[in-house]
Amino acid sequence: MERTEIEDKVRNFLIEELEIEPKNIFPDAKLKDDMGIDSLDFVDIVVIVEKNFGFKIKAEEMAGVDTFSKFCDYIEKKIS
Numbered sequence: 011m012e013r014t015e016i017e018d019k020v021r022n023f024l025i026e027e028l029e030i031e032p033k034n035i036f037p038d039a040k041l042k043d044d045m046g047i048d049s050l051d052f053v054d055i056v057v058i059v060e061k062n063f064g065f066k067i068k069a070e071e072m073a074g075v076d077t078f079s080k081f082c083d084y085i086e087k088k089i090s
Contacts, residue, residue, distance in 0.1 A: 011089060016063075017082050023058045037079040045078070063089055 024030045041047045
C-alpha cells in the first residue's frame with residue numbers, strides 16, 4: 011500500500027468516524043492538541059485501524075507517535 015493511500019484512509023476515518031475538521035488534519039498536526047483526539051477516541055482508532063489495515067495497535071508502540079505524519083509512519087511500518 012502506497013503512503014498516499016495510507017494517509018487518505020487515515021484522513022477519511024478521522025473525518026468520518028471521529029468528526030475531526032479536515033482543516034485540522036495536516037502532517038505536523040498534533041493528535042491531541044490540534045485534532046482533539048482523546049483516550050476514548052483512541053479506543054475507536056484501534057478498532058478502525060484493525061478493520062482498515064489488519065493489525066492491532068499496541069499502546070507501547072505508540073510512544074512518541076504524536077502527529078498525523080508519525081501516525082501514518084507507524085501504520086506504514088506495521089503493514090510493510
